[in-house]
Amino acid sequence: MSITGIRGFNDILPEECAVWRRIEDEAVRVFTAFGFSEIRLPVVEKTELFLRSIGETTDIVEKQMYTFSDRHGESLALRPEGTAPLVRAYIEKRLYAASPATRLFYMGPMFRYERPQKGRYRQFHQIGAEVLGTESPMADAEALKMLETLFVSLGISGVEIEINSLGCPRCRPAYKEELKGFLADKTERLCDNCKGRIGKNPLRALDCKTPGCLTATHGAPAVSDFLCDACGGHFKGLRSALDMLGVAAKVNPRMVRGLDYYTRTTFEVTSGAGTLGAQNAIAAGGRYDGLVEELGGPATPCFGFAIGMERLALLVDRNRVEKRPLVLFLAMGDGAGEKGVEVAARLRDAGLRVVADYAEGSLKSRMKRADRMGAGYVIILGEDEIREGVLTVKDMTTGAQEKIAQDKIPALIKGRSQGAQA
RNA sequence: GUGGACGUAGCUCAACGGUCAGAGCACUGGACUGUGGCUCCGGUGGCUGGGGGUUCGAGUCCCCUCGUCCACCCCA
CATH class of the missing domain: 3.40.50.800 (Anticodon-binding domain)
Structure with missing residues (x-):
């Protein structure tokens, strides 16, 4: 056999490119209409950036990153996601100085070492957007509206938006303790995975689908009942803004995201379409109010999301590709x-x-x-x-x-x- | 990382352990000298993913390996 491509790294052939082109064009058009500007960032960053942003104990960092040493022995990584590099650039290039709120979008390849499967590849592509510098729940709501607008313009229907609030560093610890207490006498029922992470991040058990974890977490206290006044008000503000904008979103108090930097709002857009296989999330994101400061920038509340290109492409109608004769x-x-x-x-x-x-x-x-x-x-x-x-x-x-x-x-x-x- | 299914022509797939591995589609030529789609006829195309083994004989059985798909896990 002659030389082959790498497992999980796909060639996007012309027919598929036509679909991608359509998605990208539409995204640029919609995002631009919402006042977002494009930013292009490197595919490789210092490994440390991801350790400090995504979280050292997350799966992404622990076992999915492509890391290597360059010729000077510095540890570099192929980016596994787009938010951390964007925040790095935002701080490094002092984009916060230009205006109080910055709206940026990007598109490009991301890399994670996972077992490939339908809708999941080692090199995959995301279109992402981030609003930096505003705490207003209106920003969250508008970003969701923007996503919905994009889906509609692509002719995609049957998507469901789920939202939740994870609280902030002030109120989440109390909830964590409460949840730990609730699970304390049910530890035996949890899967090995969740047993391991109960100390550091017990919230993950809420999201686990193994039967044991489902029964163990049944009736568990909800984060929403433990939000501090500020977070509760924010979540309420988000829901009424969504109502106003006509965006249908379902509150899912068990939804937990896999990245450590999320605060307050998190959301996930899923599709019931069978074409997606087991990977039914086509877009997800949330608020990360502490990340910019964590990475050495000024305290800057942010909201952002990423869309999975390959998954979205599975949902768009292939028959409608614009063609000049x-x-x-x-x-x-x-x-x-x-x-x-x-x-x-x-x-x-x-x-x-x-x-x-x-x-x-x-x-x-x-x-x-x-x-x-x-x-x-x-x-x-x-x-x-x-x-x-x-x-x-x-x-x-x-x-x-x-x-x-x-x-x-x-x-x-x-x-x-x-x-x-x- | 774990479990399962599967690798035969460019594509979709046949072939009980037994002649020279076939079909449809695609490609190509002709029937029809400079006119497509329909029909008919011909042609090109294969180290049966790779390696080892069992057997008189392996696409078929066994082992290894690579790859794809599906699921778990995780996520977009």
């Missing part, structure tokens, strides 16, 4: 090939999408190919046309054809395809 230019006979590429170039200058076909073969087989390539029009340049100083244009959908002067072709094709679309 393709014109296939066929030249036949001595010298016609050269003349052909030149005429094709002029037609492109006039705004048409033209492929010059100078392959061998009978006209019949070349017509057949043109048809299979999806050509809307075929232009033929052969001996007859050269002699008469015209080109033959055939409309492949109607089958009609006519001989016409070269400079009249763009108008003819544009006129017809516009008429056809209307």
